[in-house]
Amino acid sequence: MFIPSLLAYWQAILYAATCCVAVEANSTLLAGGTIIAFNEGENALQVIRDGSLLVTGDRIAGIYESGKTPSDIPEHTVVNVTNKIITPGFIDTHRHGWQTSMKTLASNTTLWEYFGRFSEFASVGVFSAEDVYLSQLASVYEAVNAGVTTVLDHAHHTWSNETSNAGLRASIDSGARVFWAYAFHNVTNFTVPEQIANFRDIAQKSTFKDTPTSLGIAYDYFGSDPEEQVKDIVDLAMELNVSVVTTHTLQGPFGSKNTASKGLAILLTIPVSNSPIHLEQLGLLASSIPIVFSHASFLTYQELQLLRKTNQYISITPESEMHYGHTHPHSHLAMDQAALGVDTHFTFSADILTQARIWLQKVRYLIFTGPLELWRVPSNNPMSVNQAFLLATRNGGLALHRPDLGVITEGAKADLLVWDGTSPSMLGWNDPVAAVILHASVGDIEHVLVDGKFVKKDGKLTNTDYPAIRDRFLESAKRIQGVFLERARPIPEPGEHFGGEDVGGELMEVMLVDAVRGDGSGYGTEFLDGSKP
Template sequence: MWTRQLLKVTLFWARLGFISASASASTSPSSILFEGGTIIAFNRTTEALEVIRNGSLLVTGDRIAGIFSAGASLPPLSARTERVDVTGKIISPGFVDTHRHGWQTGLKTLASNTSLVEYYSRYSEYAAAGVLTPDDVYIGQLAGLYESLNAGVTTTLDHAHHTWSNATAEAGLRASIHSTARVFWAYTFHNVSGFEIPEQLGNFRDIATKASFRGSATSLGIAYDDFGRNPNAAEVRSIIDLAEEFNVSVITTHSVQGLWGLDNAPEDFEALGILNSSIPIVFSHASYLTPVGAQLLRANNQYISITPESEMHYGHTHPESRLIQDQASLGVDTHLTFSTDLLTQARLWLQVTRRQLYAHVLNDWRVPANNPMSAYQAFMLATRHGGLALRRGHELGILAAGAKADLVVWDAATSPALLGWIDPVAAIILHASVADIEHVLVDGVFRKRDFRLTNPEYYTAIQDRLRASAARIRKVFVDRPLPVVSGTYGGTGNGTGGFEYSPALTVDTLRGPGNGYGDVFWT
């Protein structure tokens, strides 16, 4: 009994990074063969999806060694090859989330009805600095990434704006590494109280030099939100110099133009001479993108991240995003406020786009003769396009020989939601849910198996720590008074403000007095 308990404790601390992982690692098969499933493969020649029915997919190490049609001869298999029967099931690439703030997991349900103005002053990194400890950041980031893995997200671009101290920055990075998800961890440079950009530059250099992420599925990126109008040229140059010196995996920025004033538009990057970079740049939201900005994205092969639920929830919307879907990917954003899975984002975006384009015809009193966006396109945005946005399109977001073995197995054989399917892409985008995800692999290793995250004892400990962290954080935020929103909006960063506030119309769900808006249940 004591031996078993000691083994559990050893495994737990090894996975947190305090004991050498090799001391606790069990022998894994040299390869895994998934047999008899429907595979949503990618044809590199046609640059299109190719459905292989009753096929097999061979994983060797961290790569897809081959995809085989029914009846095709398989290569010689090692005696240690594990064979997994996936008859009647669907194998898809893992989802790629190109915009997320993982550390906010412990704030869930506090901001269910919040506006963007309230978010800035109440729940953003500026409001959280000094409230969340390094341990709060660590466990929030770790739990959030496990939640993503459970939902089939194998790659995440994390706009890591929990960098308000050396300790909180390193806690978020450590959690990303320990999650075993593929994380593009983008260190955020921002002038937070008590820890401003000059100090952050030193912290980043220390992190990049130590390179604790080396050998893991986590890589180092940079996030910065003041590339917009009237930038601090010296500050921008120092950040770009660091990006180039350490050849970071990505640069990302919030681009919310219009009245919001958080520009960071492609035009701003072009003016600074950094848009045509060998480093991928991801423009999160790109709300109110201009035609010129769209042309610049195409000319320089840079991408935006559309976060449908976020952009509807907060009101910065996405009026032009449908016009630049050839250079677009999908993200989740602030998962404390809404759905955390990319499947929901893909489904919402598909139907929002359909509605917008139908309206163009209907508003002219004509009847739409066709459906303006396909499930296939939504699937590609959630998978293939995420890999392209990160300049890793040859190996991420696709199932093809030589690609990373980041994949999802969907229970299309017995799930009540999927009975009767024929098109696997439509089955996932329009009918499936997170509950249908049976297996998730990252780098050829099961991270979810048989509908459960692997290492259940470890995850139970994470849950307990997250509950304790959330309870402490919640007390601070619940007691914090709501912001007074009146006068004019002051803008953000180097953008413009000065626009008057105005109440939005609210819906009425009650007859008679009141409208049924209801309360929030914090006590």
């Protein structure tokens, strides 16, 4: 039996391709596994046990129940996936790939400290084009290895023509599906008009053509930059019909407008607004371009209604938002217009599975708290593993206006994961969705396919050059970390406000919790080689 098709459009394309070039098609049959598919008619996940999945070219050509694989399918390679689980690849709707080189330097940092020490503005002049290339490539390989097949990369390594092009080239070379969003920002020695010229050159050359990488725009100053500059960015996005526009938005005590702030003697601009209301006024929300609002931690009810009306999405990055302290007070009420992201992966987990698991339990905690405060006992669970799975897969595709991503259905892109169902952590599973969301680890992912091609097979990345890339990256990262380790940790001034007194709330030193008996004896130091005391 065939699963209902994704869209008639994609089905027509697929049938035309298979009818005309079936003999030449590159087809793979994943045979005998449990498939977590998506049934569009019921708008729900559908599990097929002992099923088979046919990949032809870059798309899913057929999904078959046990014993019902047709005998007349195109010439194909068979991959035995008995006792394994097949899922769509995970979709990360917010990441900064170029920051990989700083891994473990900011394990205890806050958002206030991040802006002054590790942000795009604090990194100007530290990274060469080669550094950006290696750091970005290492990031995407890390994502692919963990089952992330699609990344929306907020690429704010755009400090020059060279560093910009390097990040794009790394994204293309990774073989993953990367929505590479060029960041326009006011940095020293590389003006926004120069960035626009660079962007046009990149778009015209189209080196990403016929690859899974596409060109988007990242911009964080819709509410503060001069009207002319904002208009230039909006016009550019519309003219080139970019694959996505993405922006950070916070608000709340972090401020209602963007502001210039001075930290560590570096003048930087903190994006804290970029409300959906701003983008609606500019005509972007109603355009055909997908708009992704990263974090949206203090999204208002009115803004959520606006997103629903225009079908635009937020990217919830659970671990990041807890790590940096801006949290997510209302995000659990906006999940029908939300997907998941990772953010600054150099500070914590880089995989979407972890984000889905953290978010599932955080939402349960948030909703359970209400009855418990009334001395009542919850009698039902507010969020299911199915919902966490959809946030990590299908909702990411919807956020990017790509219903052919993040689902297993006929005609969808063949971005797939194969999980070892007999691993120690998954052994004995019954519900495959629960097995993945609550019991699996990224180490259980045996195969990863993007566009029907294996980018990870039998537990290893397929790029034979990876060992050499790894060695080059380590050499680059050592130098970059040395630069950041020379910088002392900033100390807030008495009465200092986040972003300035007229913008955000006053900084406050919070209590320290301790896992060791005594007065402040357990917090300890960071074990960083070469750091300043």
